[in-house]
Amino acid sequence: xxxxxxxxxxxxxxxxxxxxxxxxxxxxxxxxxxxxxxxxxxxxxxxxxxxxxxxxxxxxxxxxxxxxxxxxxxxxxxxxxxxxxxxxxxxxxxxxxxxxxxxxxxxxxxxxxxxxxxxxxxxxxxxxxxxxxxxxxxxxxxxxxxxxxxxxxxxxxxxxxxxxxxxxxxxxxxxxxxxxxxxxxxxxxxxxxxxxxxxxxxxxxxxxxxxxxxxxxxxxxxxxxxxxxxxxxxxxxxxxxxxxxxxxxxxxxx
Amino acid sequence: xxxxxxxxxxxxxxxxxxxxxxxxxxxxxxxxxxxxxxxxxxxxxxxxxxxxxxxxxxxxxxxxxxxxxxxxxxxxxxxxxxxxxxxxxxxxxxxxxxxxxxxxxxxxxxxxxxxxxxxxxxxxxxxxxxxxxxxxxxxxxxxxxxxxxxxxxxxxxxxxxxxxxxxxxxxxxxxxxxxxxxxxxxxxxxxxxxxxxxxxxxxxxxxxxxxxxxxxxxxxxxxxxxxxxxxxxxxxxxxxxxxxxxxxxxx
Numbered sequence: 168x169x170x171x172x173x174x175x176x177x178x179x180x181x182x183x184x185x186x187x188x189x190x191x192x193x194x195x196x197x198x199x200x201x202x203x204x205x206x207x208x209x210x211x212x213x214x215x216x217x218x219x220x221x222x223x224x225x226x227x228x229x230x231x232x233x234x235x236x237x238x239x240x241x242x243x244x245x246x247x248x249x250x251x252x253x254x255x256x257x258x259x260x261x262x263x264x265x266x267x268x269x270x271x272x273x274x275x276x277x278x279x280x281x282x283x284x285x286x287x288x289x290x291x292x293x294x295x296x297x298x299x300x301x302x303x304x305x306x307x308x309x310x311x312x313x314x315x316x317x318x319x320x321x322x323x324x325x326x327x328x329x330x331x332x333x334x335x336x337x338x339x340x341x342x343x344x345x346x347x348x349x350x351x352x353x354x355x356x357x358x359x360x361x362x363x364x365x366x367x368x369x370x371x372x373x374x375x376x377x378x379x380x381x382x383x384x385x386x387x388x389x390x391x392x393x394x395x396x397x398x399x400x401x402x403x404x405x406x407x408x409x410x411x412x413x414x415x416x417x418x419x420x421x
Numbered sequence: 422x423x424x425x426x427x428x429x430x431x432x433x434x435x436x437x438x439x440x441x442x443x444x445x446x447x448x449x450x451x452x453x454x455x456x457x458x459x460x461x462x463x464x465x466x467x468x469x470x471x472x473x474x475x476x477x478x479x480x481x482x483x484x485x486x487x488x489x490x491x492x493x494x495x496x497x498x499x500x501x502x503x504x505x506x507x508x509x510x511x512x513x514x515x516x517x518x519x520x521x522x523x524x525x526x527x528x529x530x531x532x533x534x535x536x537x538x539x540x541x542x543x544x545x546x547x548x549x550x551x552x553x554x555x556x557x558x559x560x561x562x563x564x565x566x567x568x569x570x571x572x573x574x575x576x577x578x579x580x581x582x583x584x585x586x587x588x589x590x591x592x593x594x595x596x597x598x599x600x601x602x603x604x605x606x607x608x609x610x611x612x613x614x615x616x617x618x619x620x621x622x623x624x625x626x627x628x629x630x631x632x633x634x635x636x637x638x639x640x641x642x643x644x645x646x647x648x649x650x651x652x653x654x655x656x657x658x659x660x661x662x663x664x665x666x667x668x669x670x671x672x
Contacts (some may be wrong), residue, residue: 241536243536244538246540275532275533276531277530340540342526344529345529347452378452379452382530384452384526385452385526386456387526387552387555388633388634390541391520391550394541403643406636408453409453409456409633412454416454
């Protein structure tokens with residue numbers, strides 16, 4: 168069936184290394200199956216490029232089932248493409264139309280330098296997590312189940328925040344390249360659970376300081392991050408981050 | 422451009438680097454701390470606007486009522502001075518933080534996207550709603566504010582005929598007449614309406630944004646915060662506009 172096949176024009180950002188200026192390259196790709204995922208379409212492009220003796224396009228990917236947070240593409244100006252709550256690997260070519268031009272760019276933020284083509288270095292996120300995104304107090308052996316009662320609604324709130332896969336779409340989509348949603352997800356997840364409460368004050372202060380050090384922008388409550396987040400982490404966690412931060416700086420002893 | 426941005430981000434950088442400051446000051450100079458200050462100063466200014474509007478609406482009660490109110494206000498002496506100093510400090514803080522955070526935000530993304538598309542639903546304003554227009558509307562409000570102080574406080578509005586407001590000593594003490602003189606001057610009326618329109622847009626994002634920054638967010642009440650923010654914003658803007666239209670109608 169001809170409607171299963173797309174002829175596409177791809178405008179892909181090519182950059183040979185961190186120091187290179189980079190620019191867009193246009194490729195024609197015909198006979199793209201609508202059942203392919205976006206990354207499979209790029210695989211097909213790369214096989215074509217290799218066959219023609221050209222360098223394949225470098226892009227990040229790993230699990231290809233939407234949970235690892237490695238894939239990171241700005242597709243036609245939208246992080247992870249046009250769908251909500253979807254990573255690039257879970258985006259399918261049926262969302263595009265025959266003859267369409269697709270512009271593919273890497274995440275753009277100073278803390279996320281381009282390594283090559285569409286691959287960016289997201290170590291900045293790791294350094295933010297290293298500054299406090301964990302529980303370090305010794306709480307002894309694992310307690311018996313139900314020893315520490317956590318209400319179901321609290322579990323759900325913590326789980327909604329923990330759903331963050333650290334892909335960086337929030338930073339990519341934010342007009343200020345702010346990492347507030349990412350940081351708030353971790354702060355919120357740990358601050359709502361009993362294990363994380365012990366260090367909540369130092370954690371929020373340290374993580375905000377680490378976020379600032381990396382050079383992320385500030386939040387203007389545009390909520391574009393929430394719309395772009397493949398894990399649908401809500402900006403209500405940013406409000407909790409703000410509350411945690413105010414409490415920590417105004418009333419904490421540490 | 423980059424040099425200018427760096428220059429503007431210096432206050433924020435200095436604030437975040439100064440050693441020996443009280444921990445709270447240092448804490449308030451981080452990105453989240455600056456947001457909190459932005460929200461507090463913004464909401465204080467909204468509080469001022471409400472009081473200011475209440476005063477202005479007395480124009481409709483006639484010359485005697487309004488002038489009595491103005492006289493009472495001026496007779497407060499030192500209290501008025503303290504209030505005005507606080508008000509100017511709030512404006513300076515709000516504008517200063519806006520410039521420094523905006524330039525830090527710019528520095529966080531040096532290469533712009535070639536294609537940009539919002540994932541949020543349609544908004545009234547292009548490129549992501551009022552939140553993307555805070556700097557533009559803020560600048561319009563600043564021009565309006567500068568002119569407003571020149572016209573009303575210093576009675577030095579260019580092209581305005583203050584003769585009706587003069588007393589026997591040649592001082593422009595009749596506030597009612599001065600307001601009418603400024604607002605019935607078409608270029609001033611146009612600037613005031615533009616400034617107030619920008620204020621409506623600015624506050625329609627600003628009020629609910631400040632509440633979110635201060636941590637007021639709950640799924641049961643978010644619709645109320647947003648609606649109340651927009652309604653308050655346009656009530657204030659339209660309230661002040663009504664004074665301009667009234668003056669234009671009087672002349």
